[in-house]
Amino acid sequence: MGKIVAGIGSSHVPGVGRAYDLGRQESPAWKPLFDGYVPVKKWLEEEIKADVAIVVYNDHGTAFFFDRVPTFALGTGDVYPIADEGWGPRPLPPVPGDSDLSAHIARSLVEDEFDITMCYDMPVDHGLLTPLPLLWSHDPEWNVKVIPFAVNVLLHPLPTALRCFKIGQAIRRAVESYPADTRVAIVGTGGLSHQLNGERFGFLAPDFDKEWLDRIVSDPEGLTKLSHDELMLRAGAEAVEVIMWLVMRGAMSPEVVELHRNYYAPLVTGMGLISMVDA
């Protein structure tokens, strides 16, 4: 049967993708960020050996425009192209999907009363692509299949933190009812503190970020009680995307063991990284 073998939380920031593509992993300004991922990538490759990564991310007005915005969208394709967000597509190979597992997850979620938009043909943007090469290899092909799971965190009203947690629990039920022995890692992306609009642009909240990293491990149910207003007030308007980490956390067991953690806030985003396994 399918099994959730690892949970990861990671920020996604366009500047990180740019620095990666330019080979700035060792530059003093970027080393504290990239070094945090090195042991996680090694652990994923040598110990976790996931067949599939479900990446919970948000599209940034790339595949979806504001003419139609799905609250939850599941990739169901065999391959996802690298998006051109305006700078040209990043030099990464297209991301392979697992259409059979996607079809199973779609059926299971809908039977479980979680209605999702199904996306067979969808480019993926920095929401998914920022952490992917920091966690898995792509030389010359990706060593993991990916199922994108997109959450609307752009156009309010957004799903609640609790709804995100519950759909994560439903994703776990879906994976565990899959007949094949597929090993699945789940990645929650976004955050931590940041704001990208208005006079409050650049707002950072390291205290909030530390608390989030602690409680995503020890008190996820407490985090599901945070309102969007409270998240935006405490951590910045775009920090509300941390609710996507709760999808990942919902897919883990109630008790987890934290294995890696990193935090770096050089410019406008508190960039967090955490890994965990079921206790």
Added chain:
Amino acid sequence: MDIPGTYVFDIPRARRGYGFNRMAYSLQDPANRAIYLEDELAYMRRFELSEAQVAAVQSRDWLTLIKEGANSYMLMKLGATIGVGHYHQGAQERGESYEEFLATRNVPGAT
């Protein structure tokens, strides 16, 4: 809730910004970026921008665009086309020069 200096992107704001955002969204196509750079005003006229949005694009007034319903990720896409980085846009939204803004950051070199 009203958070000072914050423009939460909801349905009324998306409605107000629709023309500008639709235009910026189209700049994901490199062919459209080339046409935009040839004649900015003519390109904008192909979409239903308000006059306030057209004027704000022409004067590179990012805070006004946000107030007129621009989504920050769409500002980023326009910035990518015209060669204005998002941190430059953000500095201006804060009412600071780029240098003043960087001086407020923990590691100004991480751009």
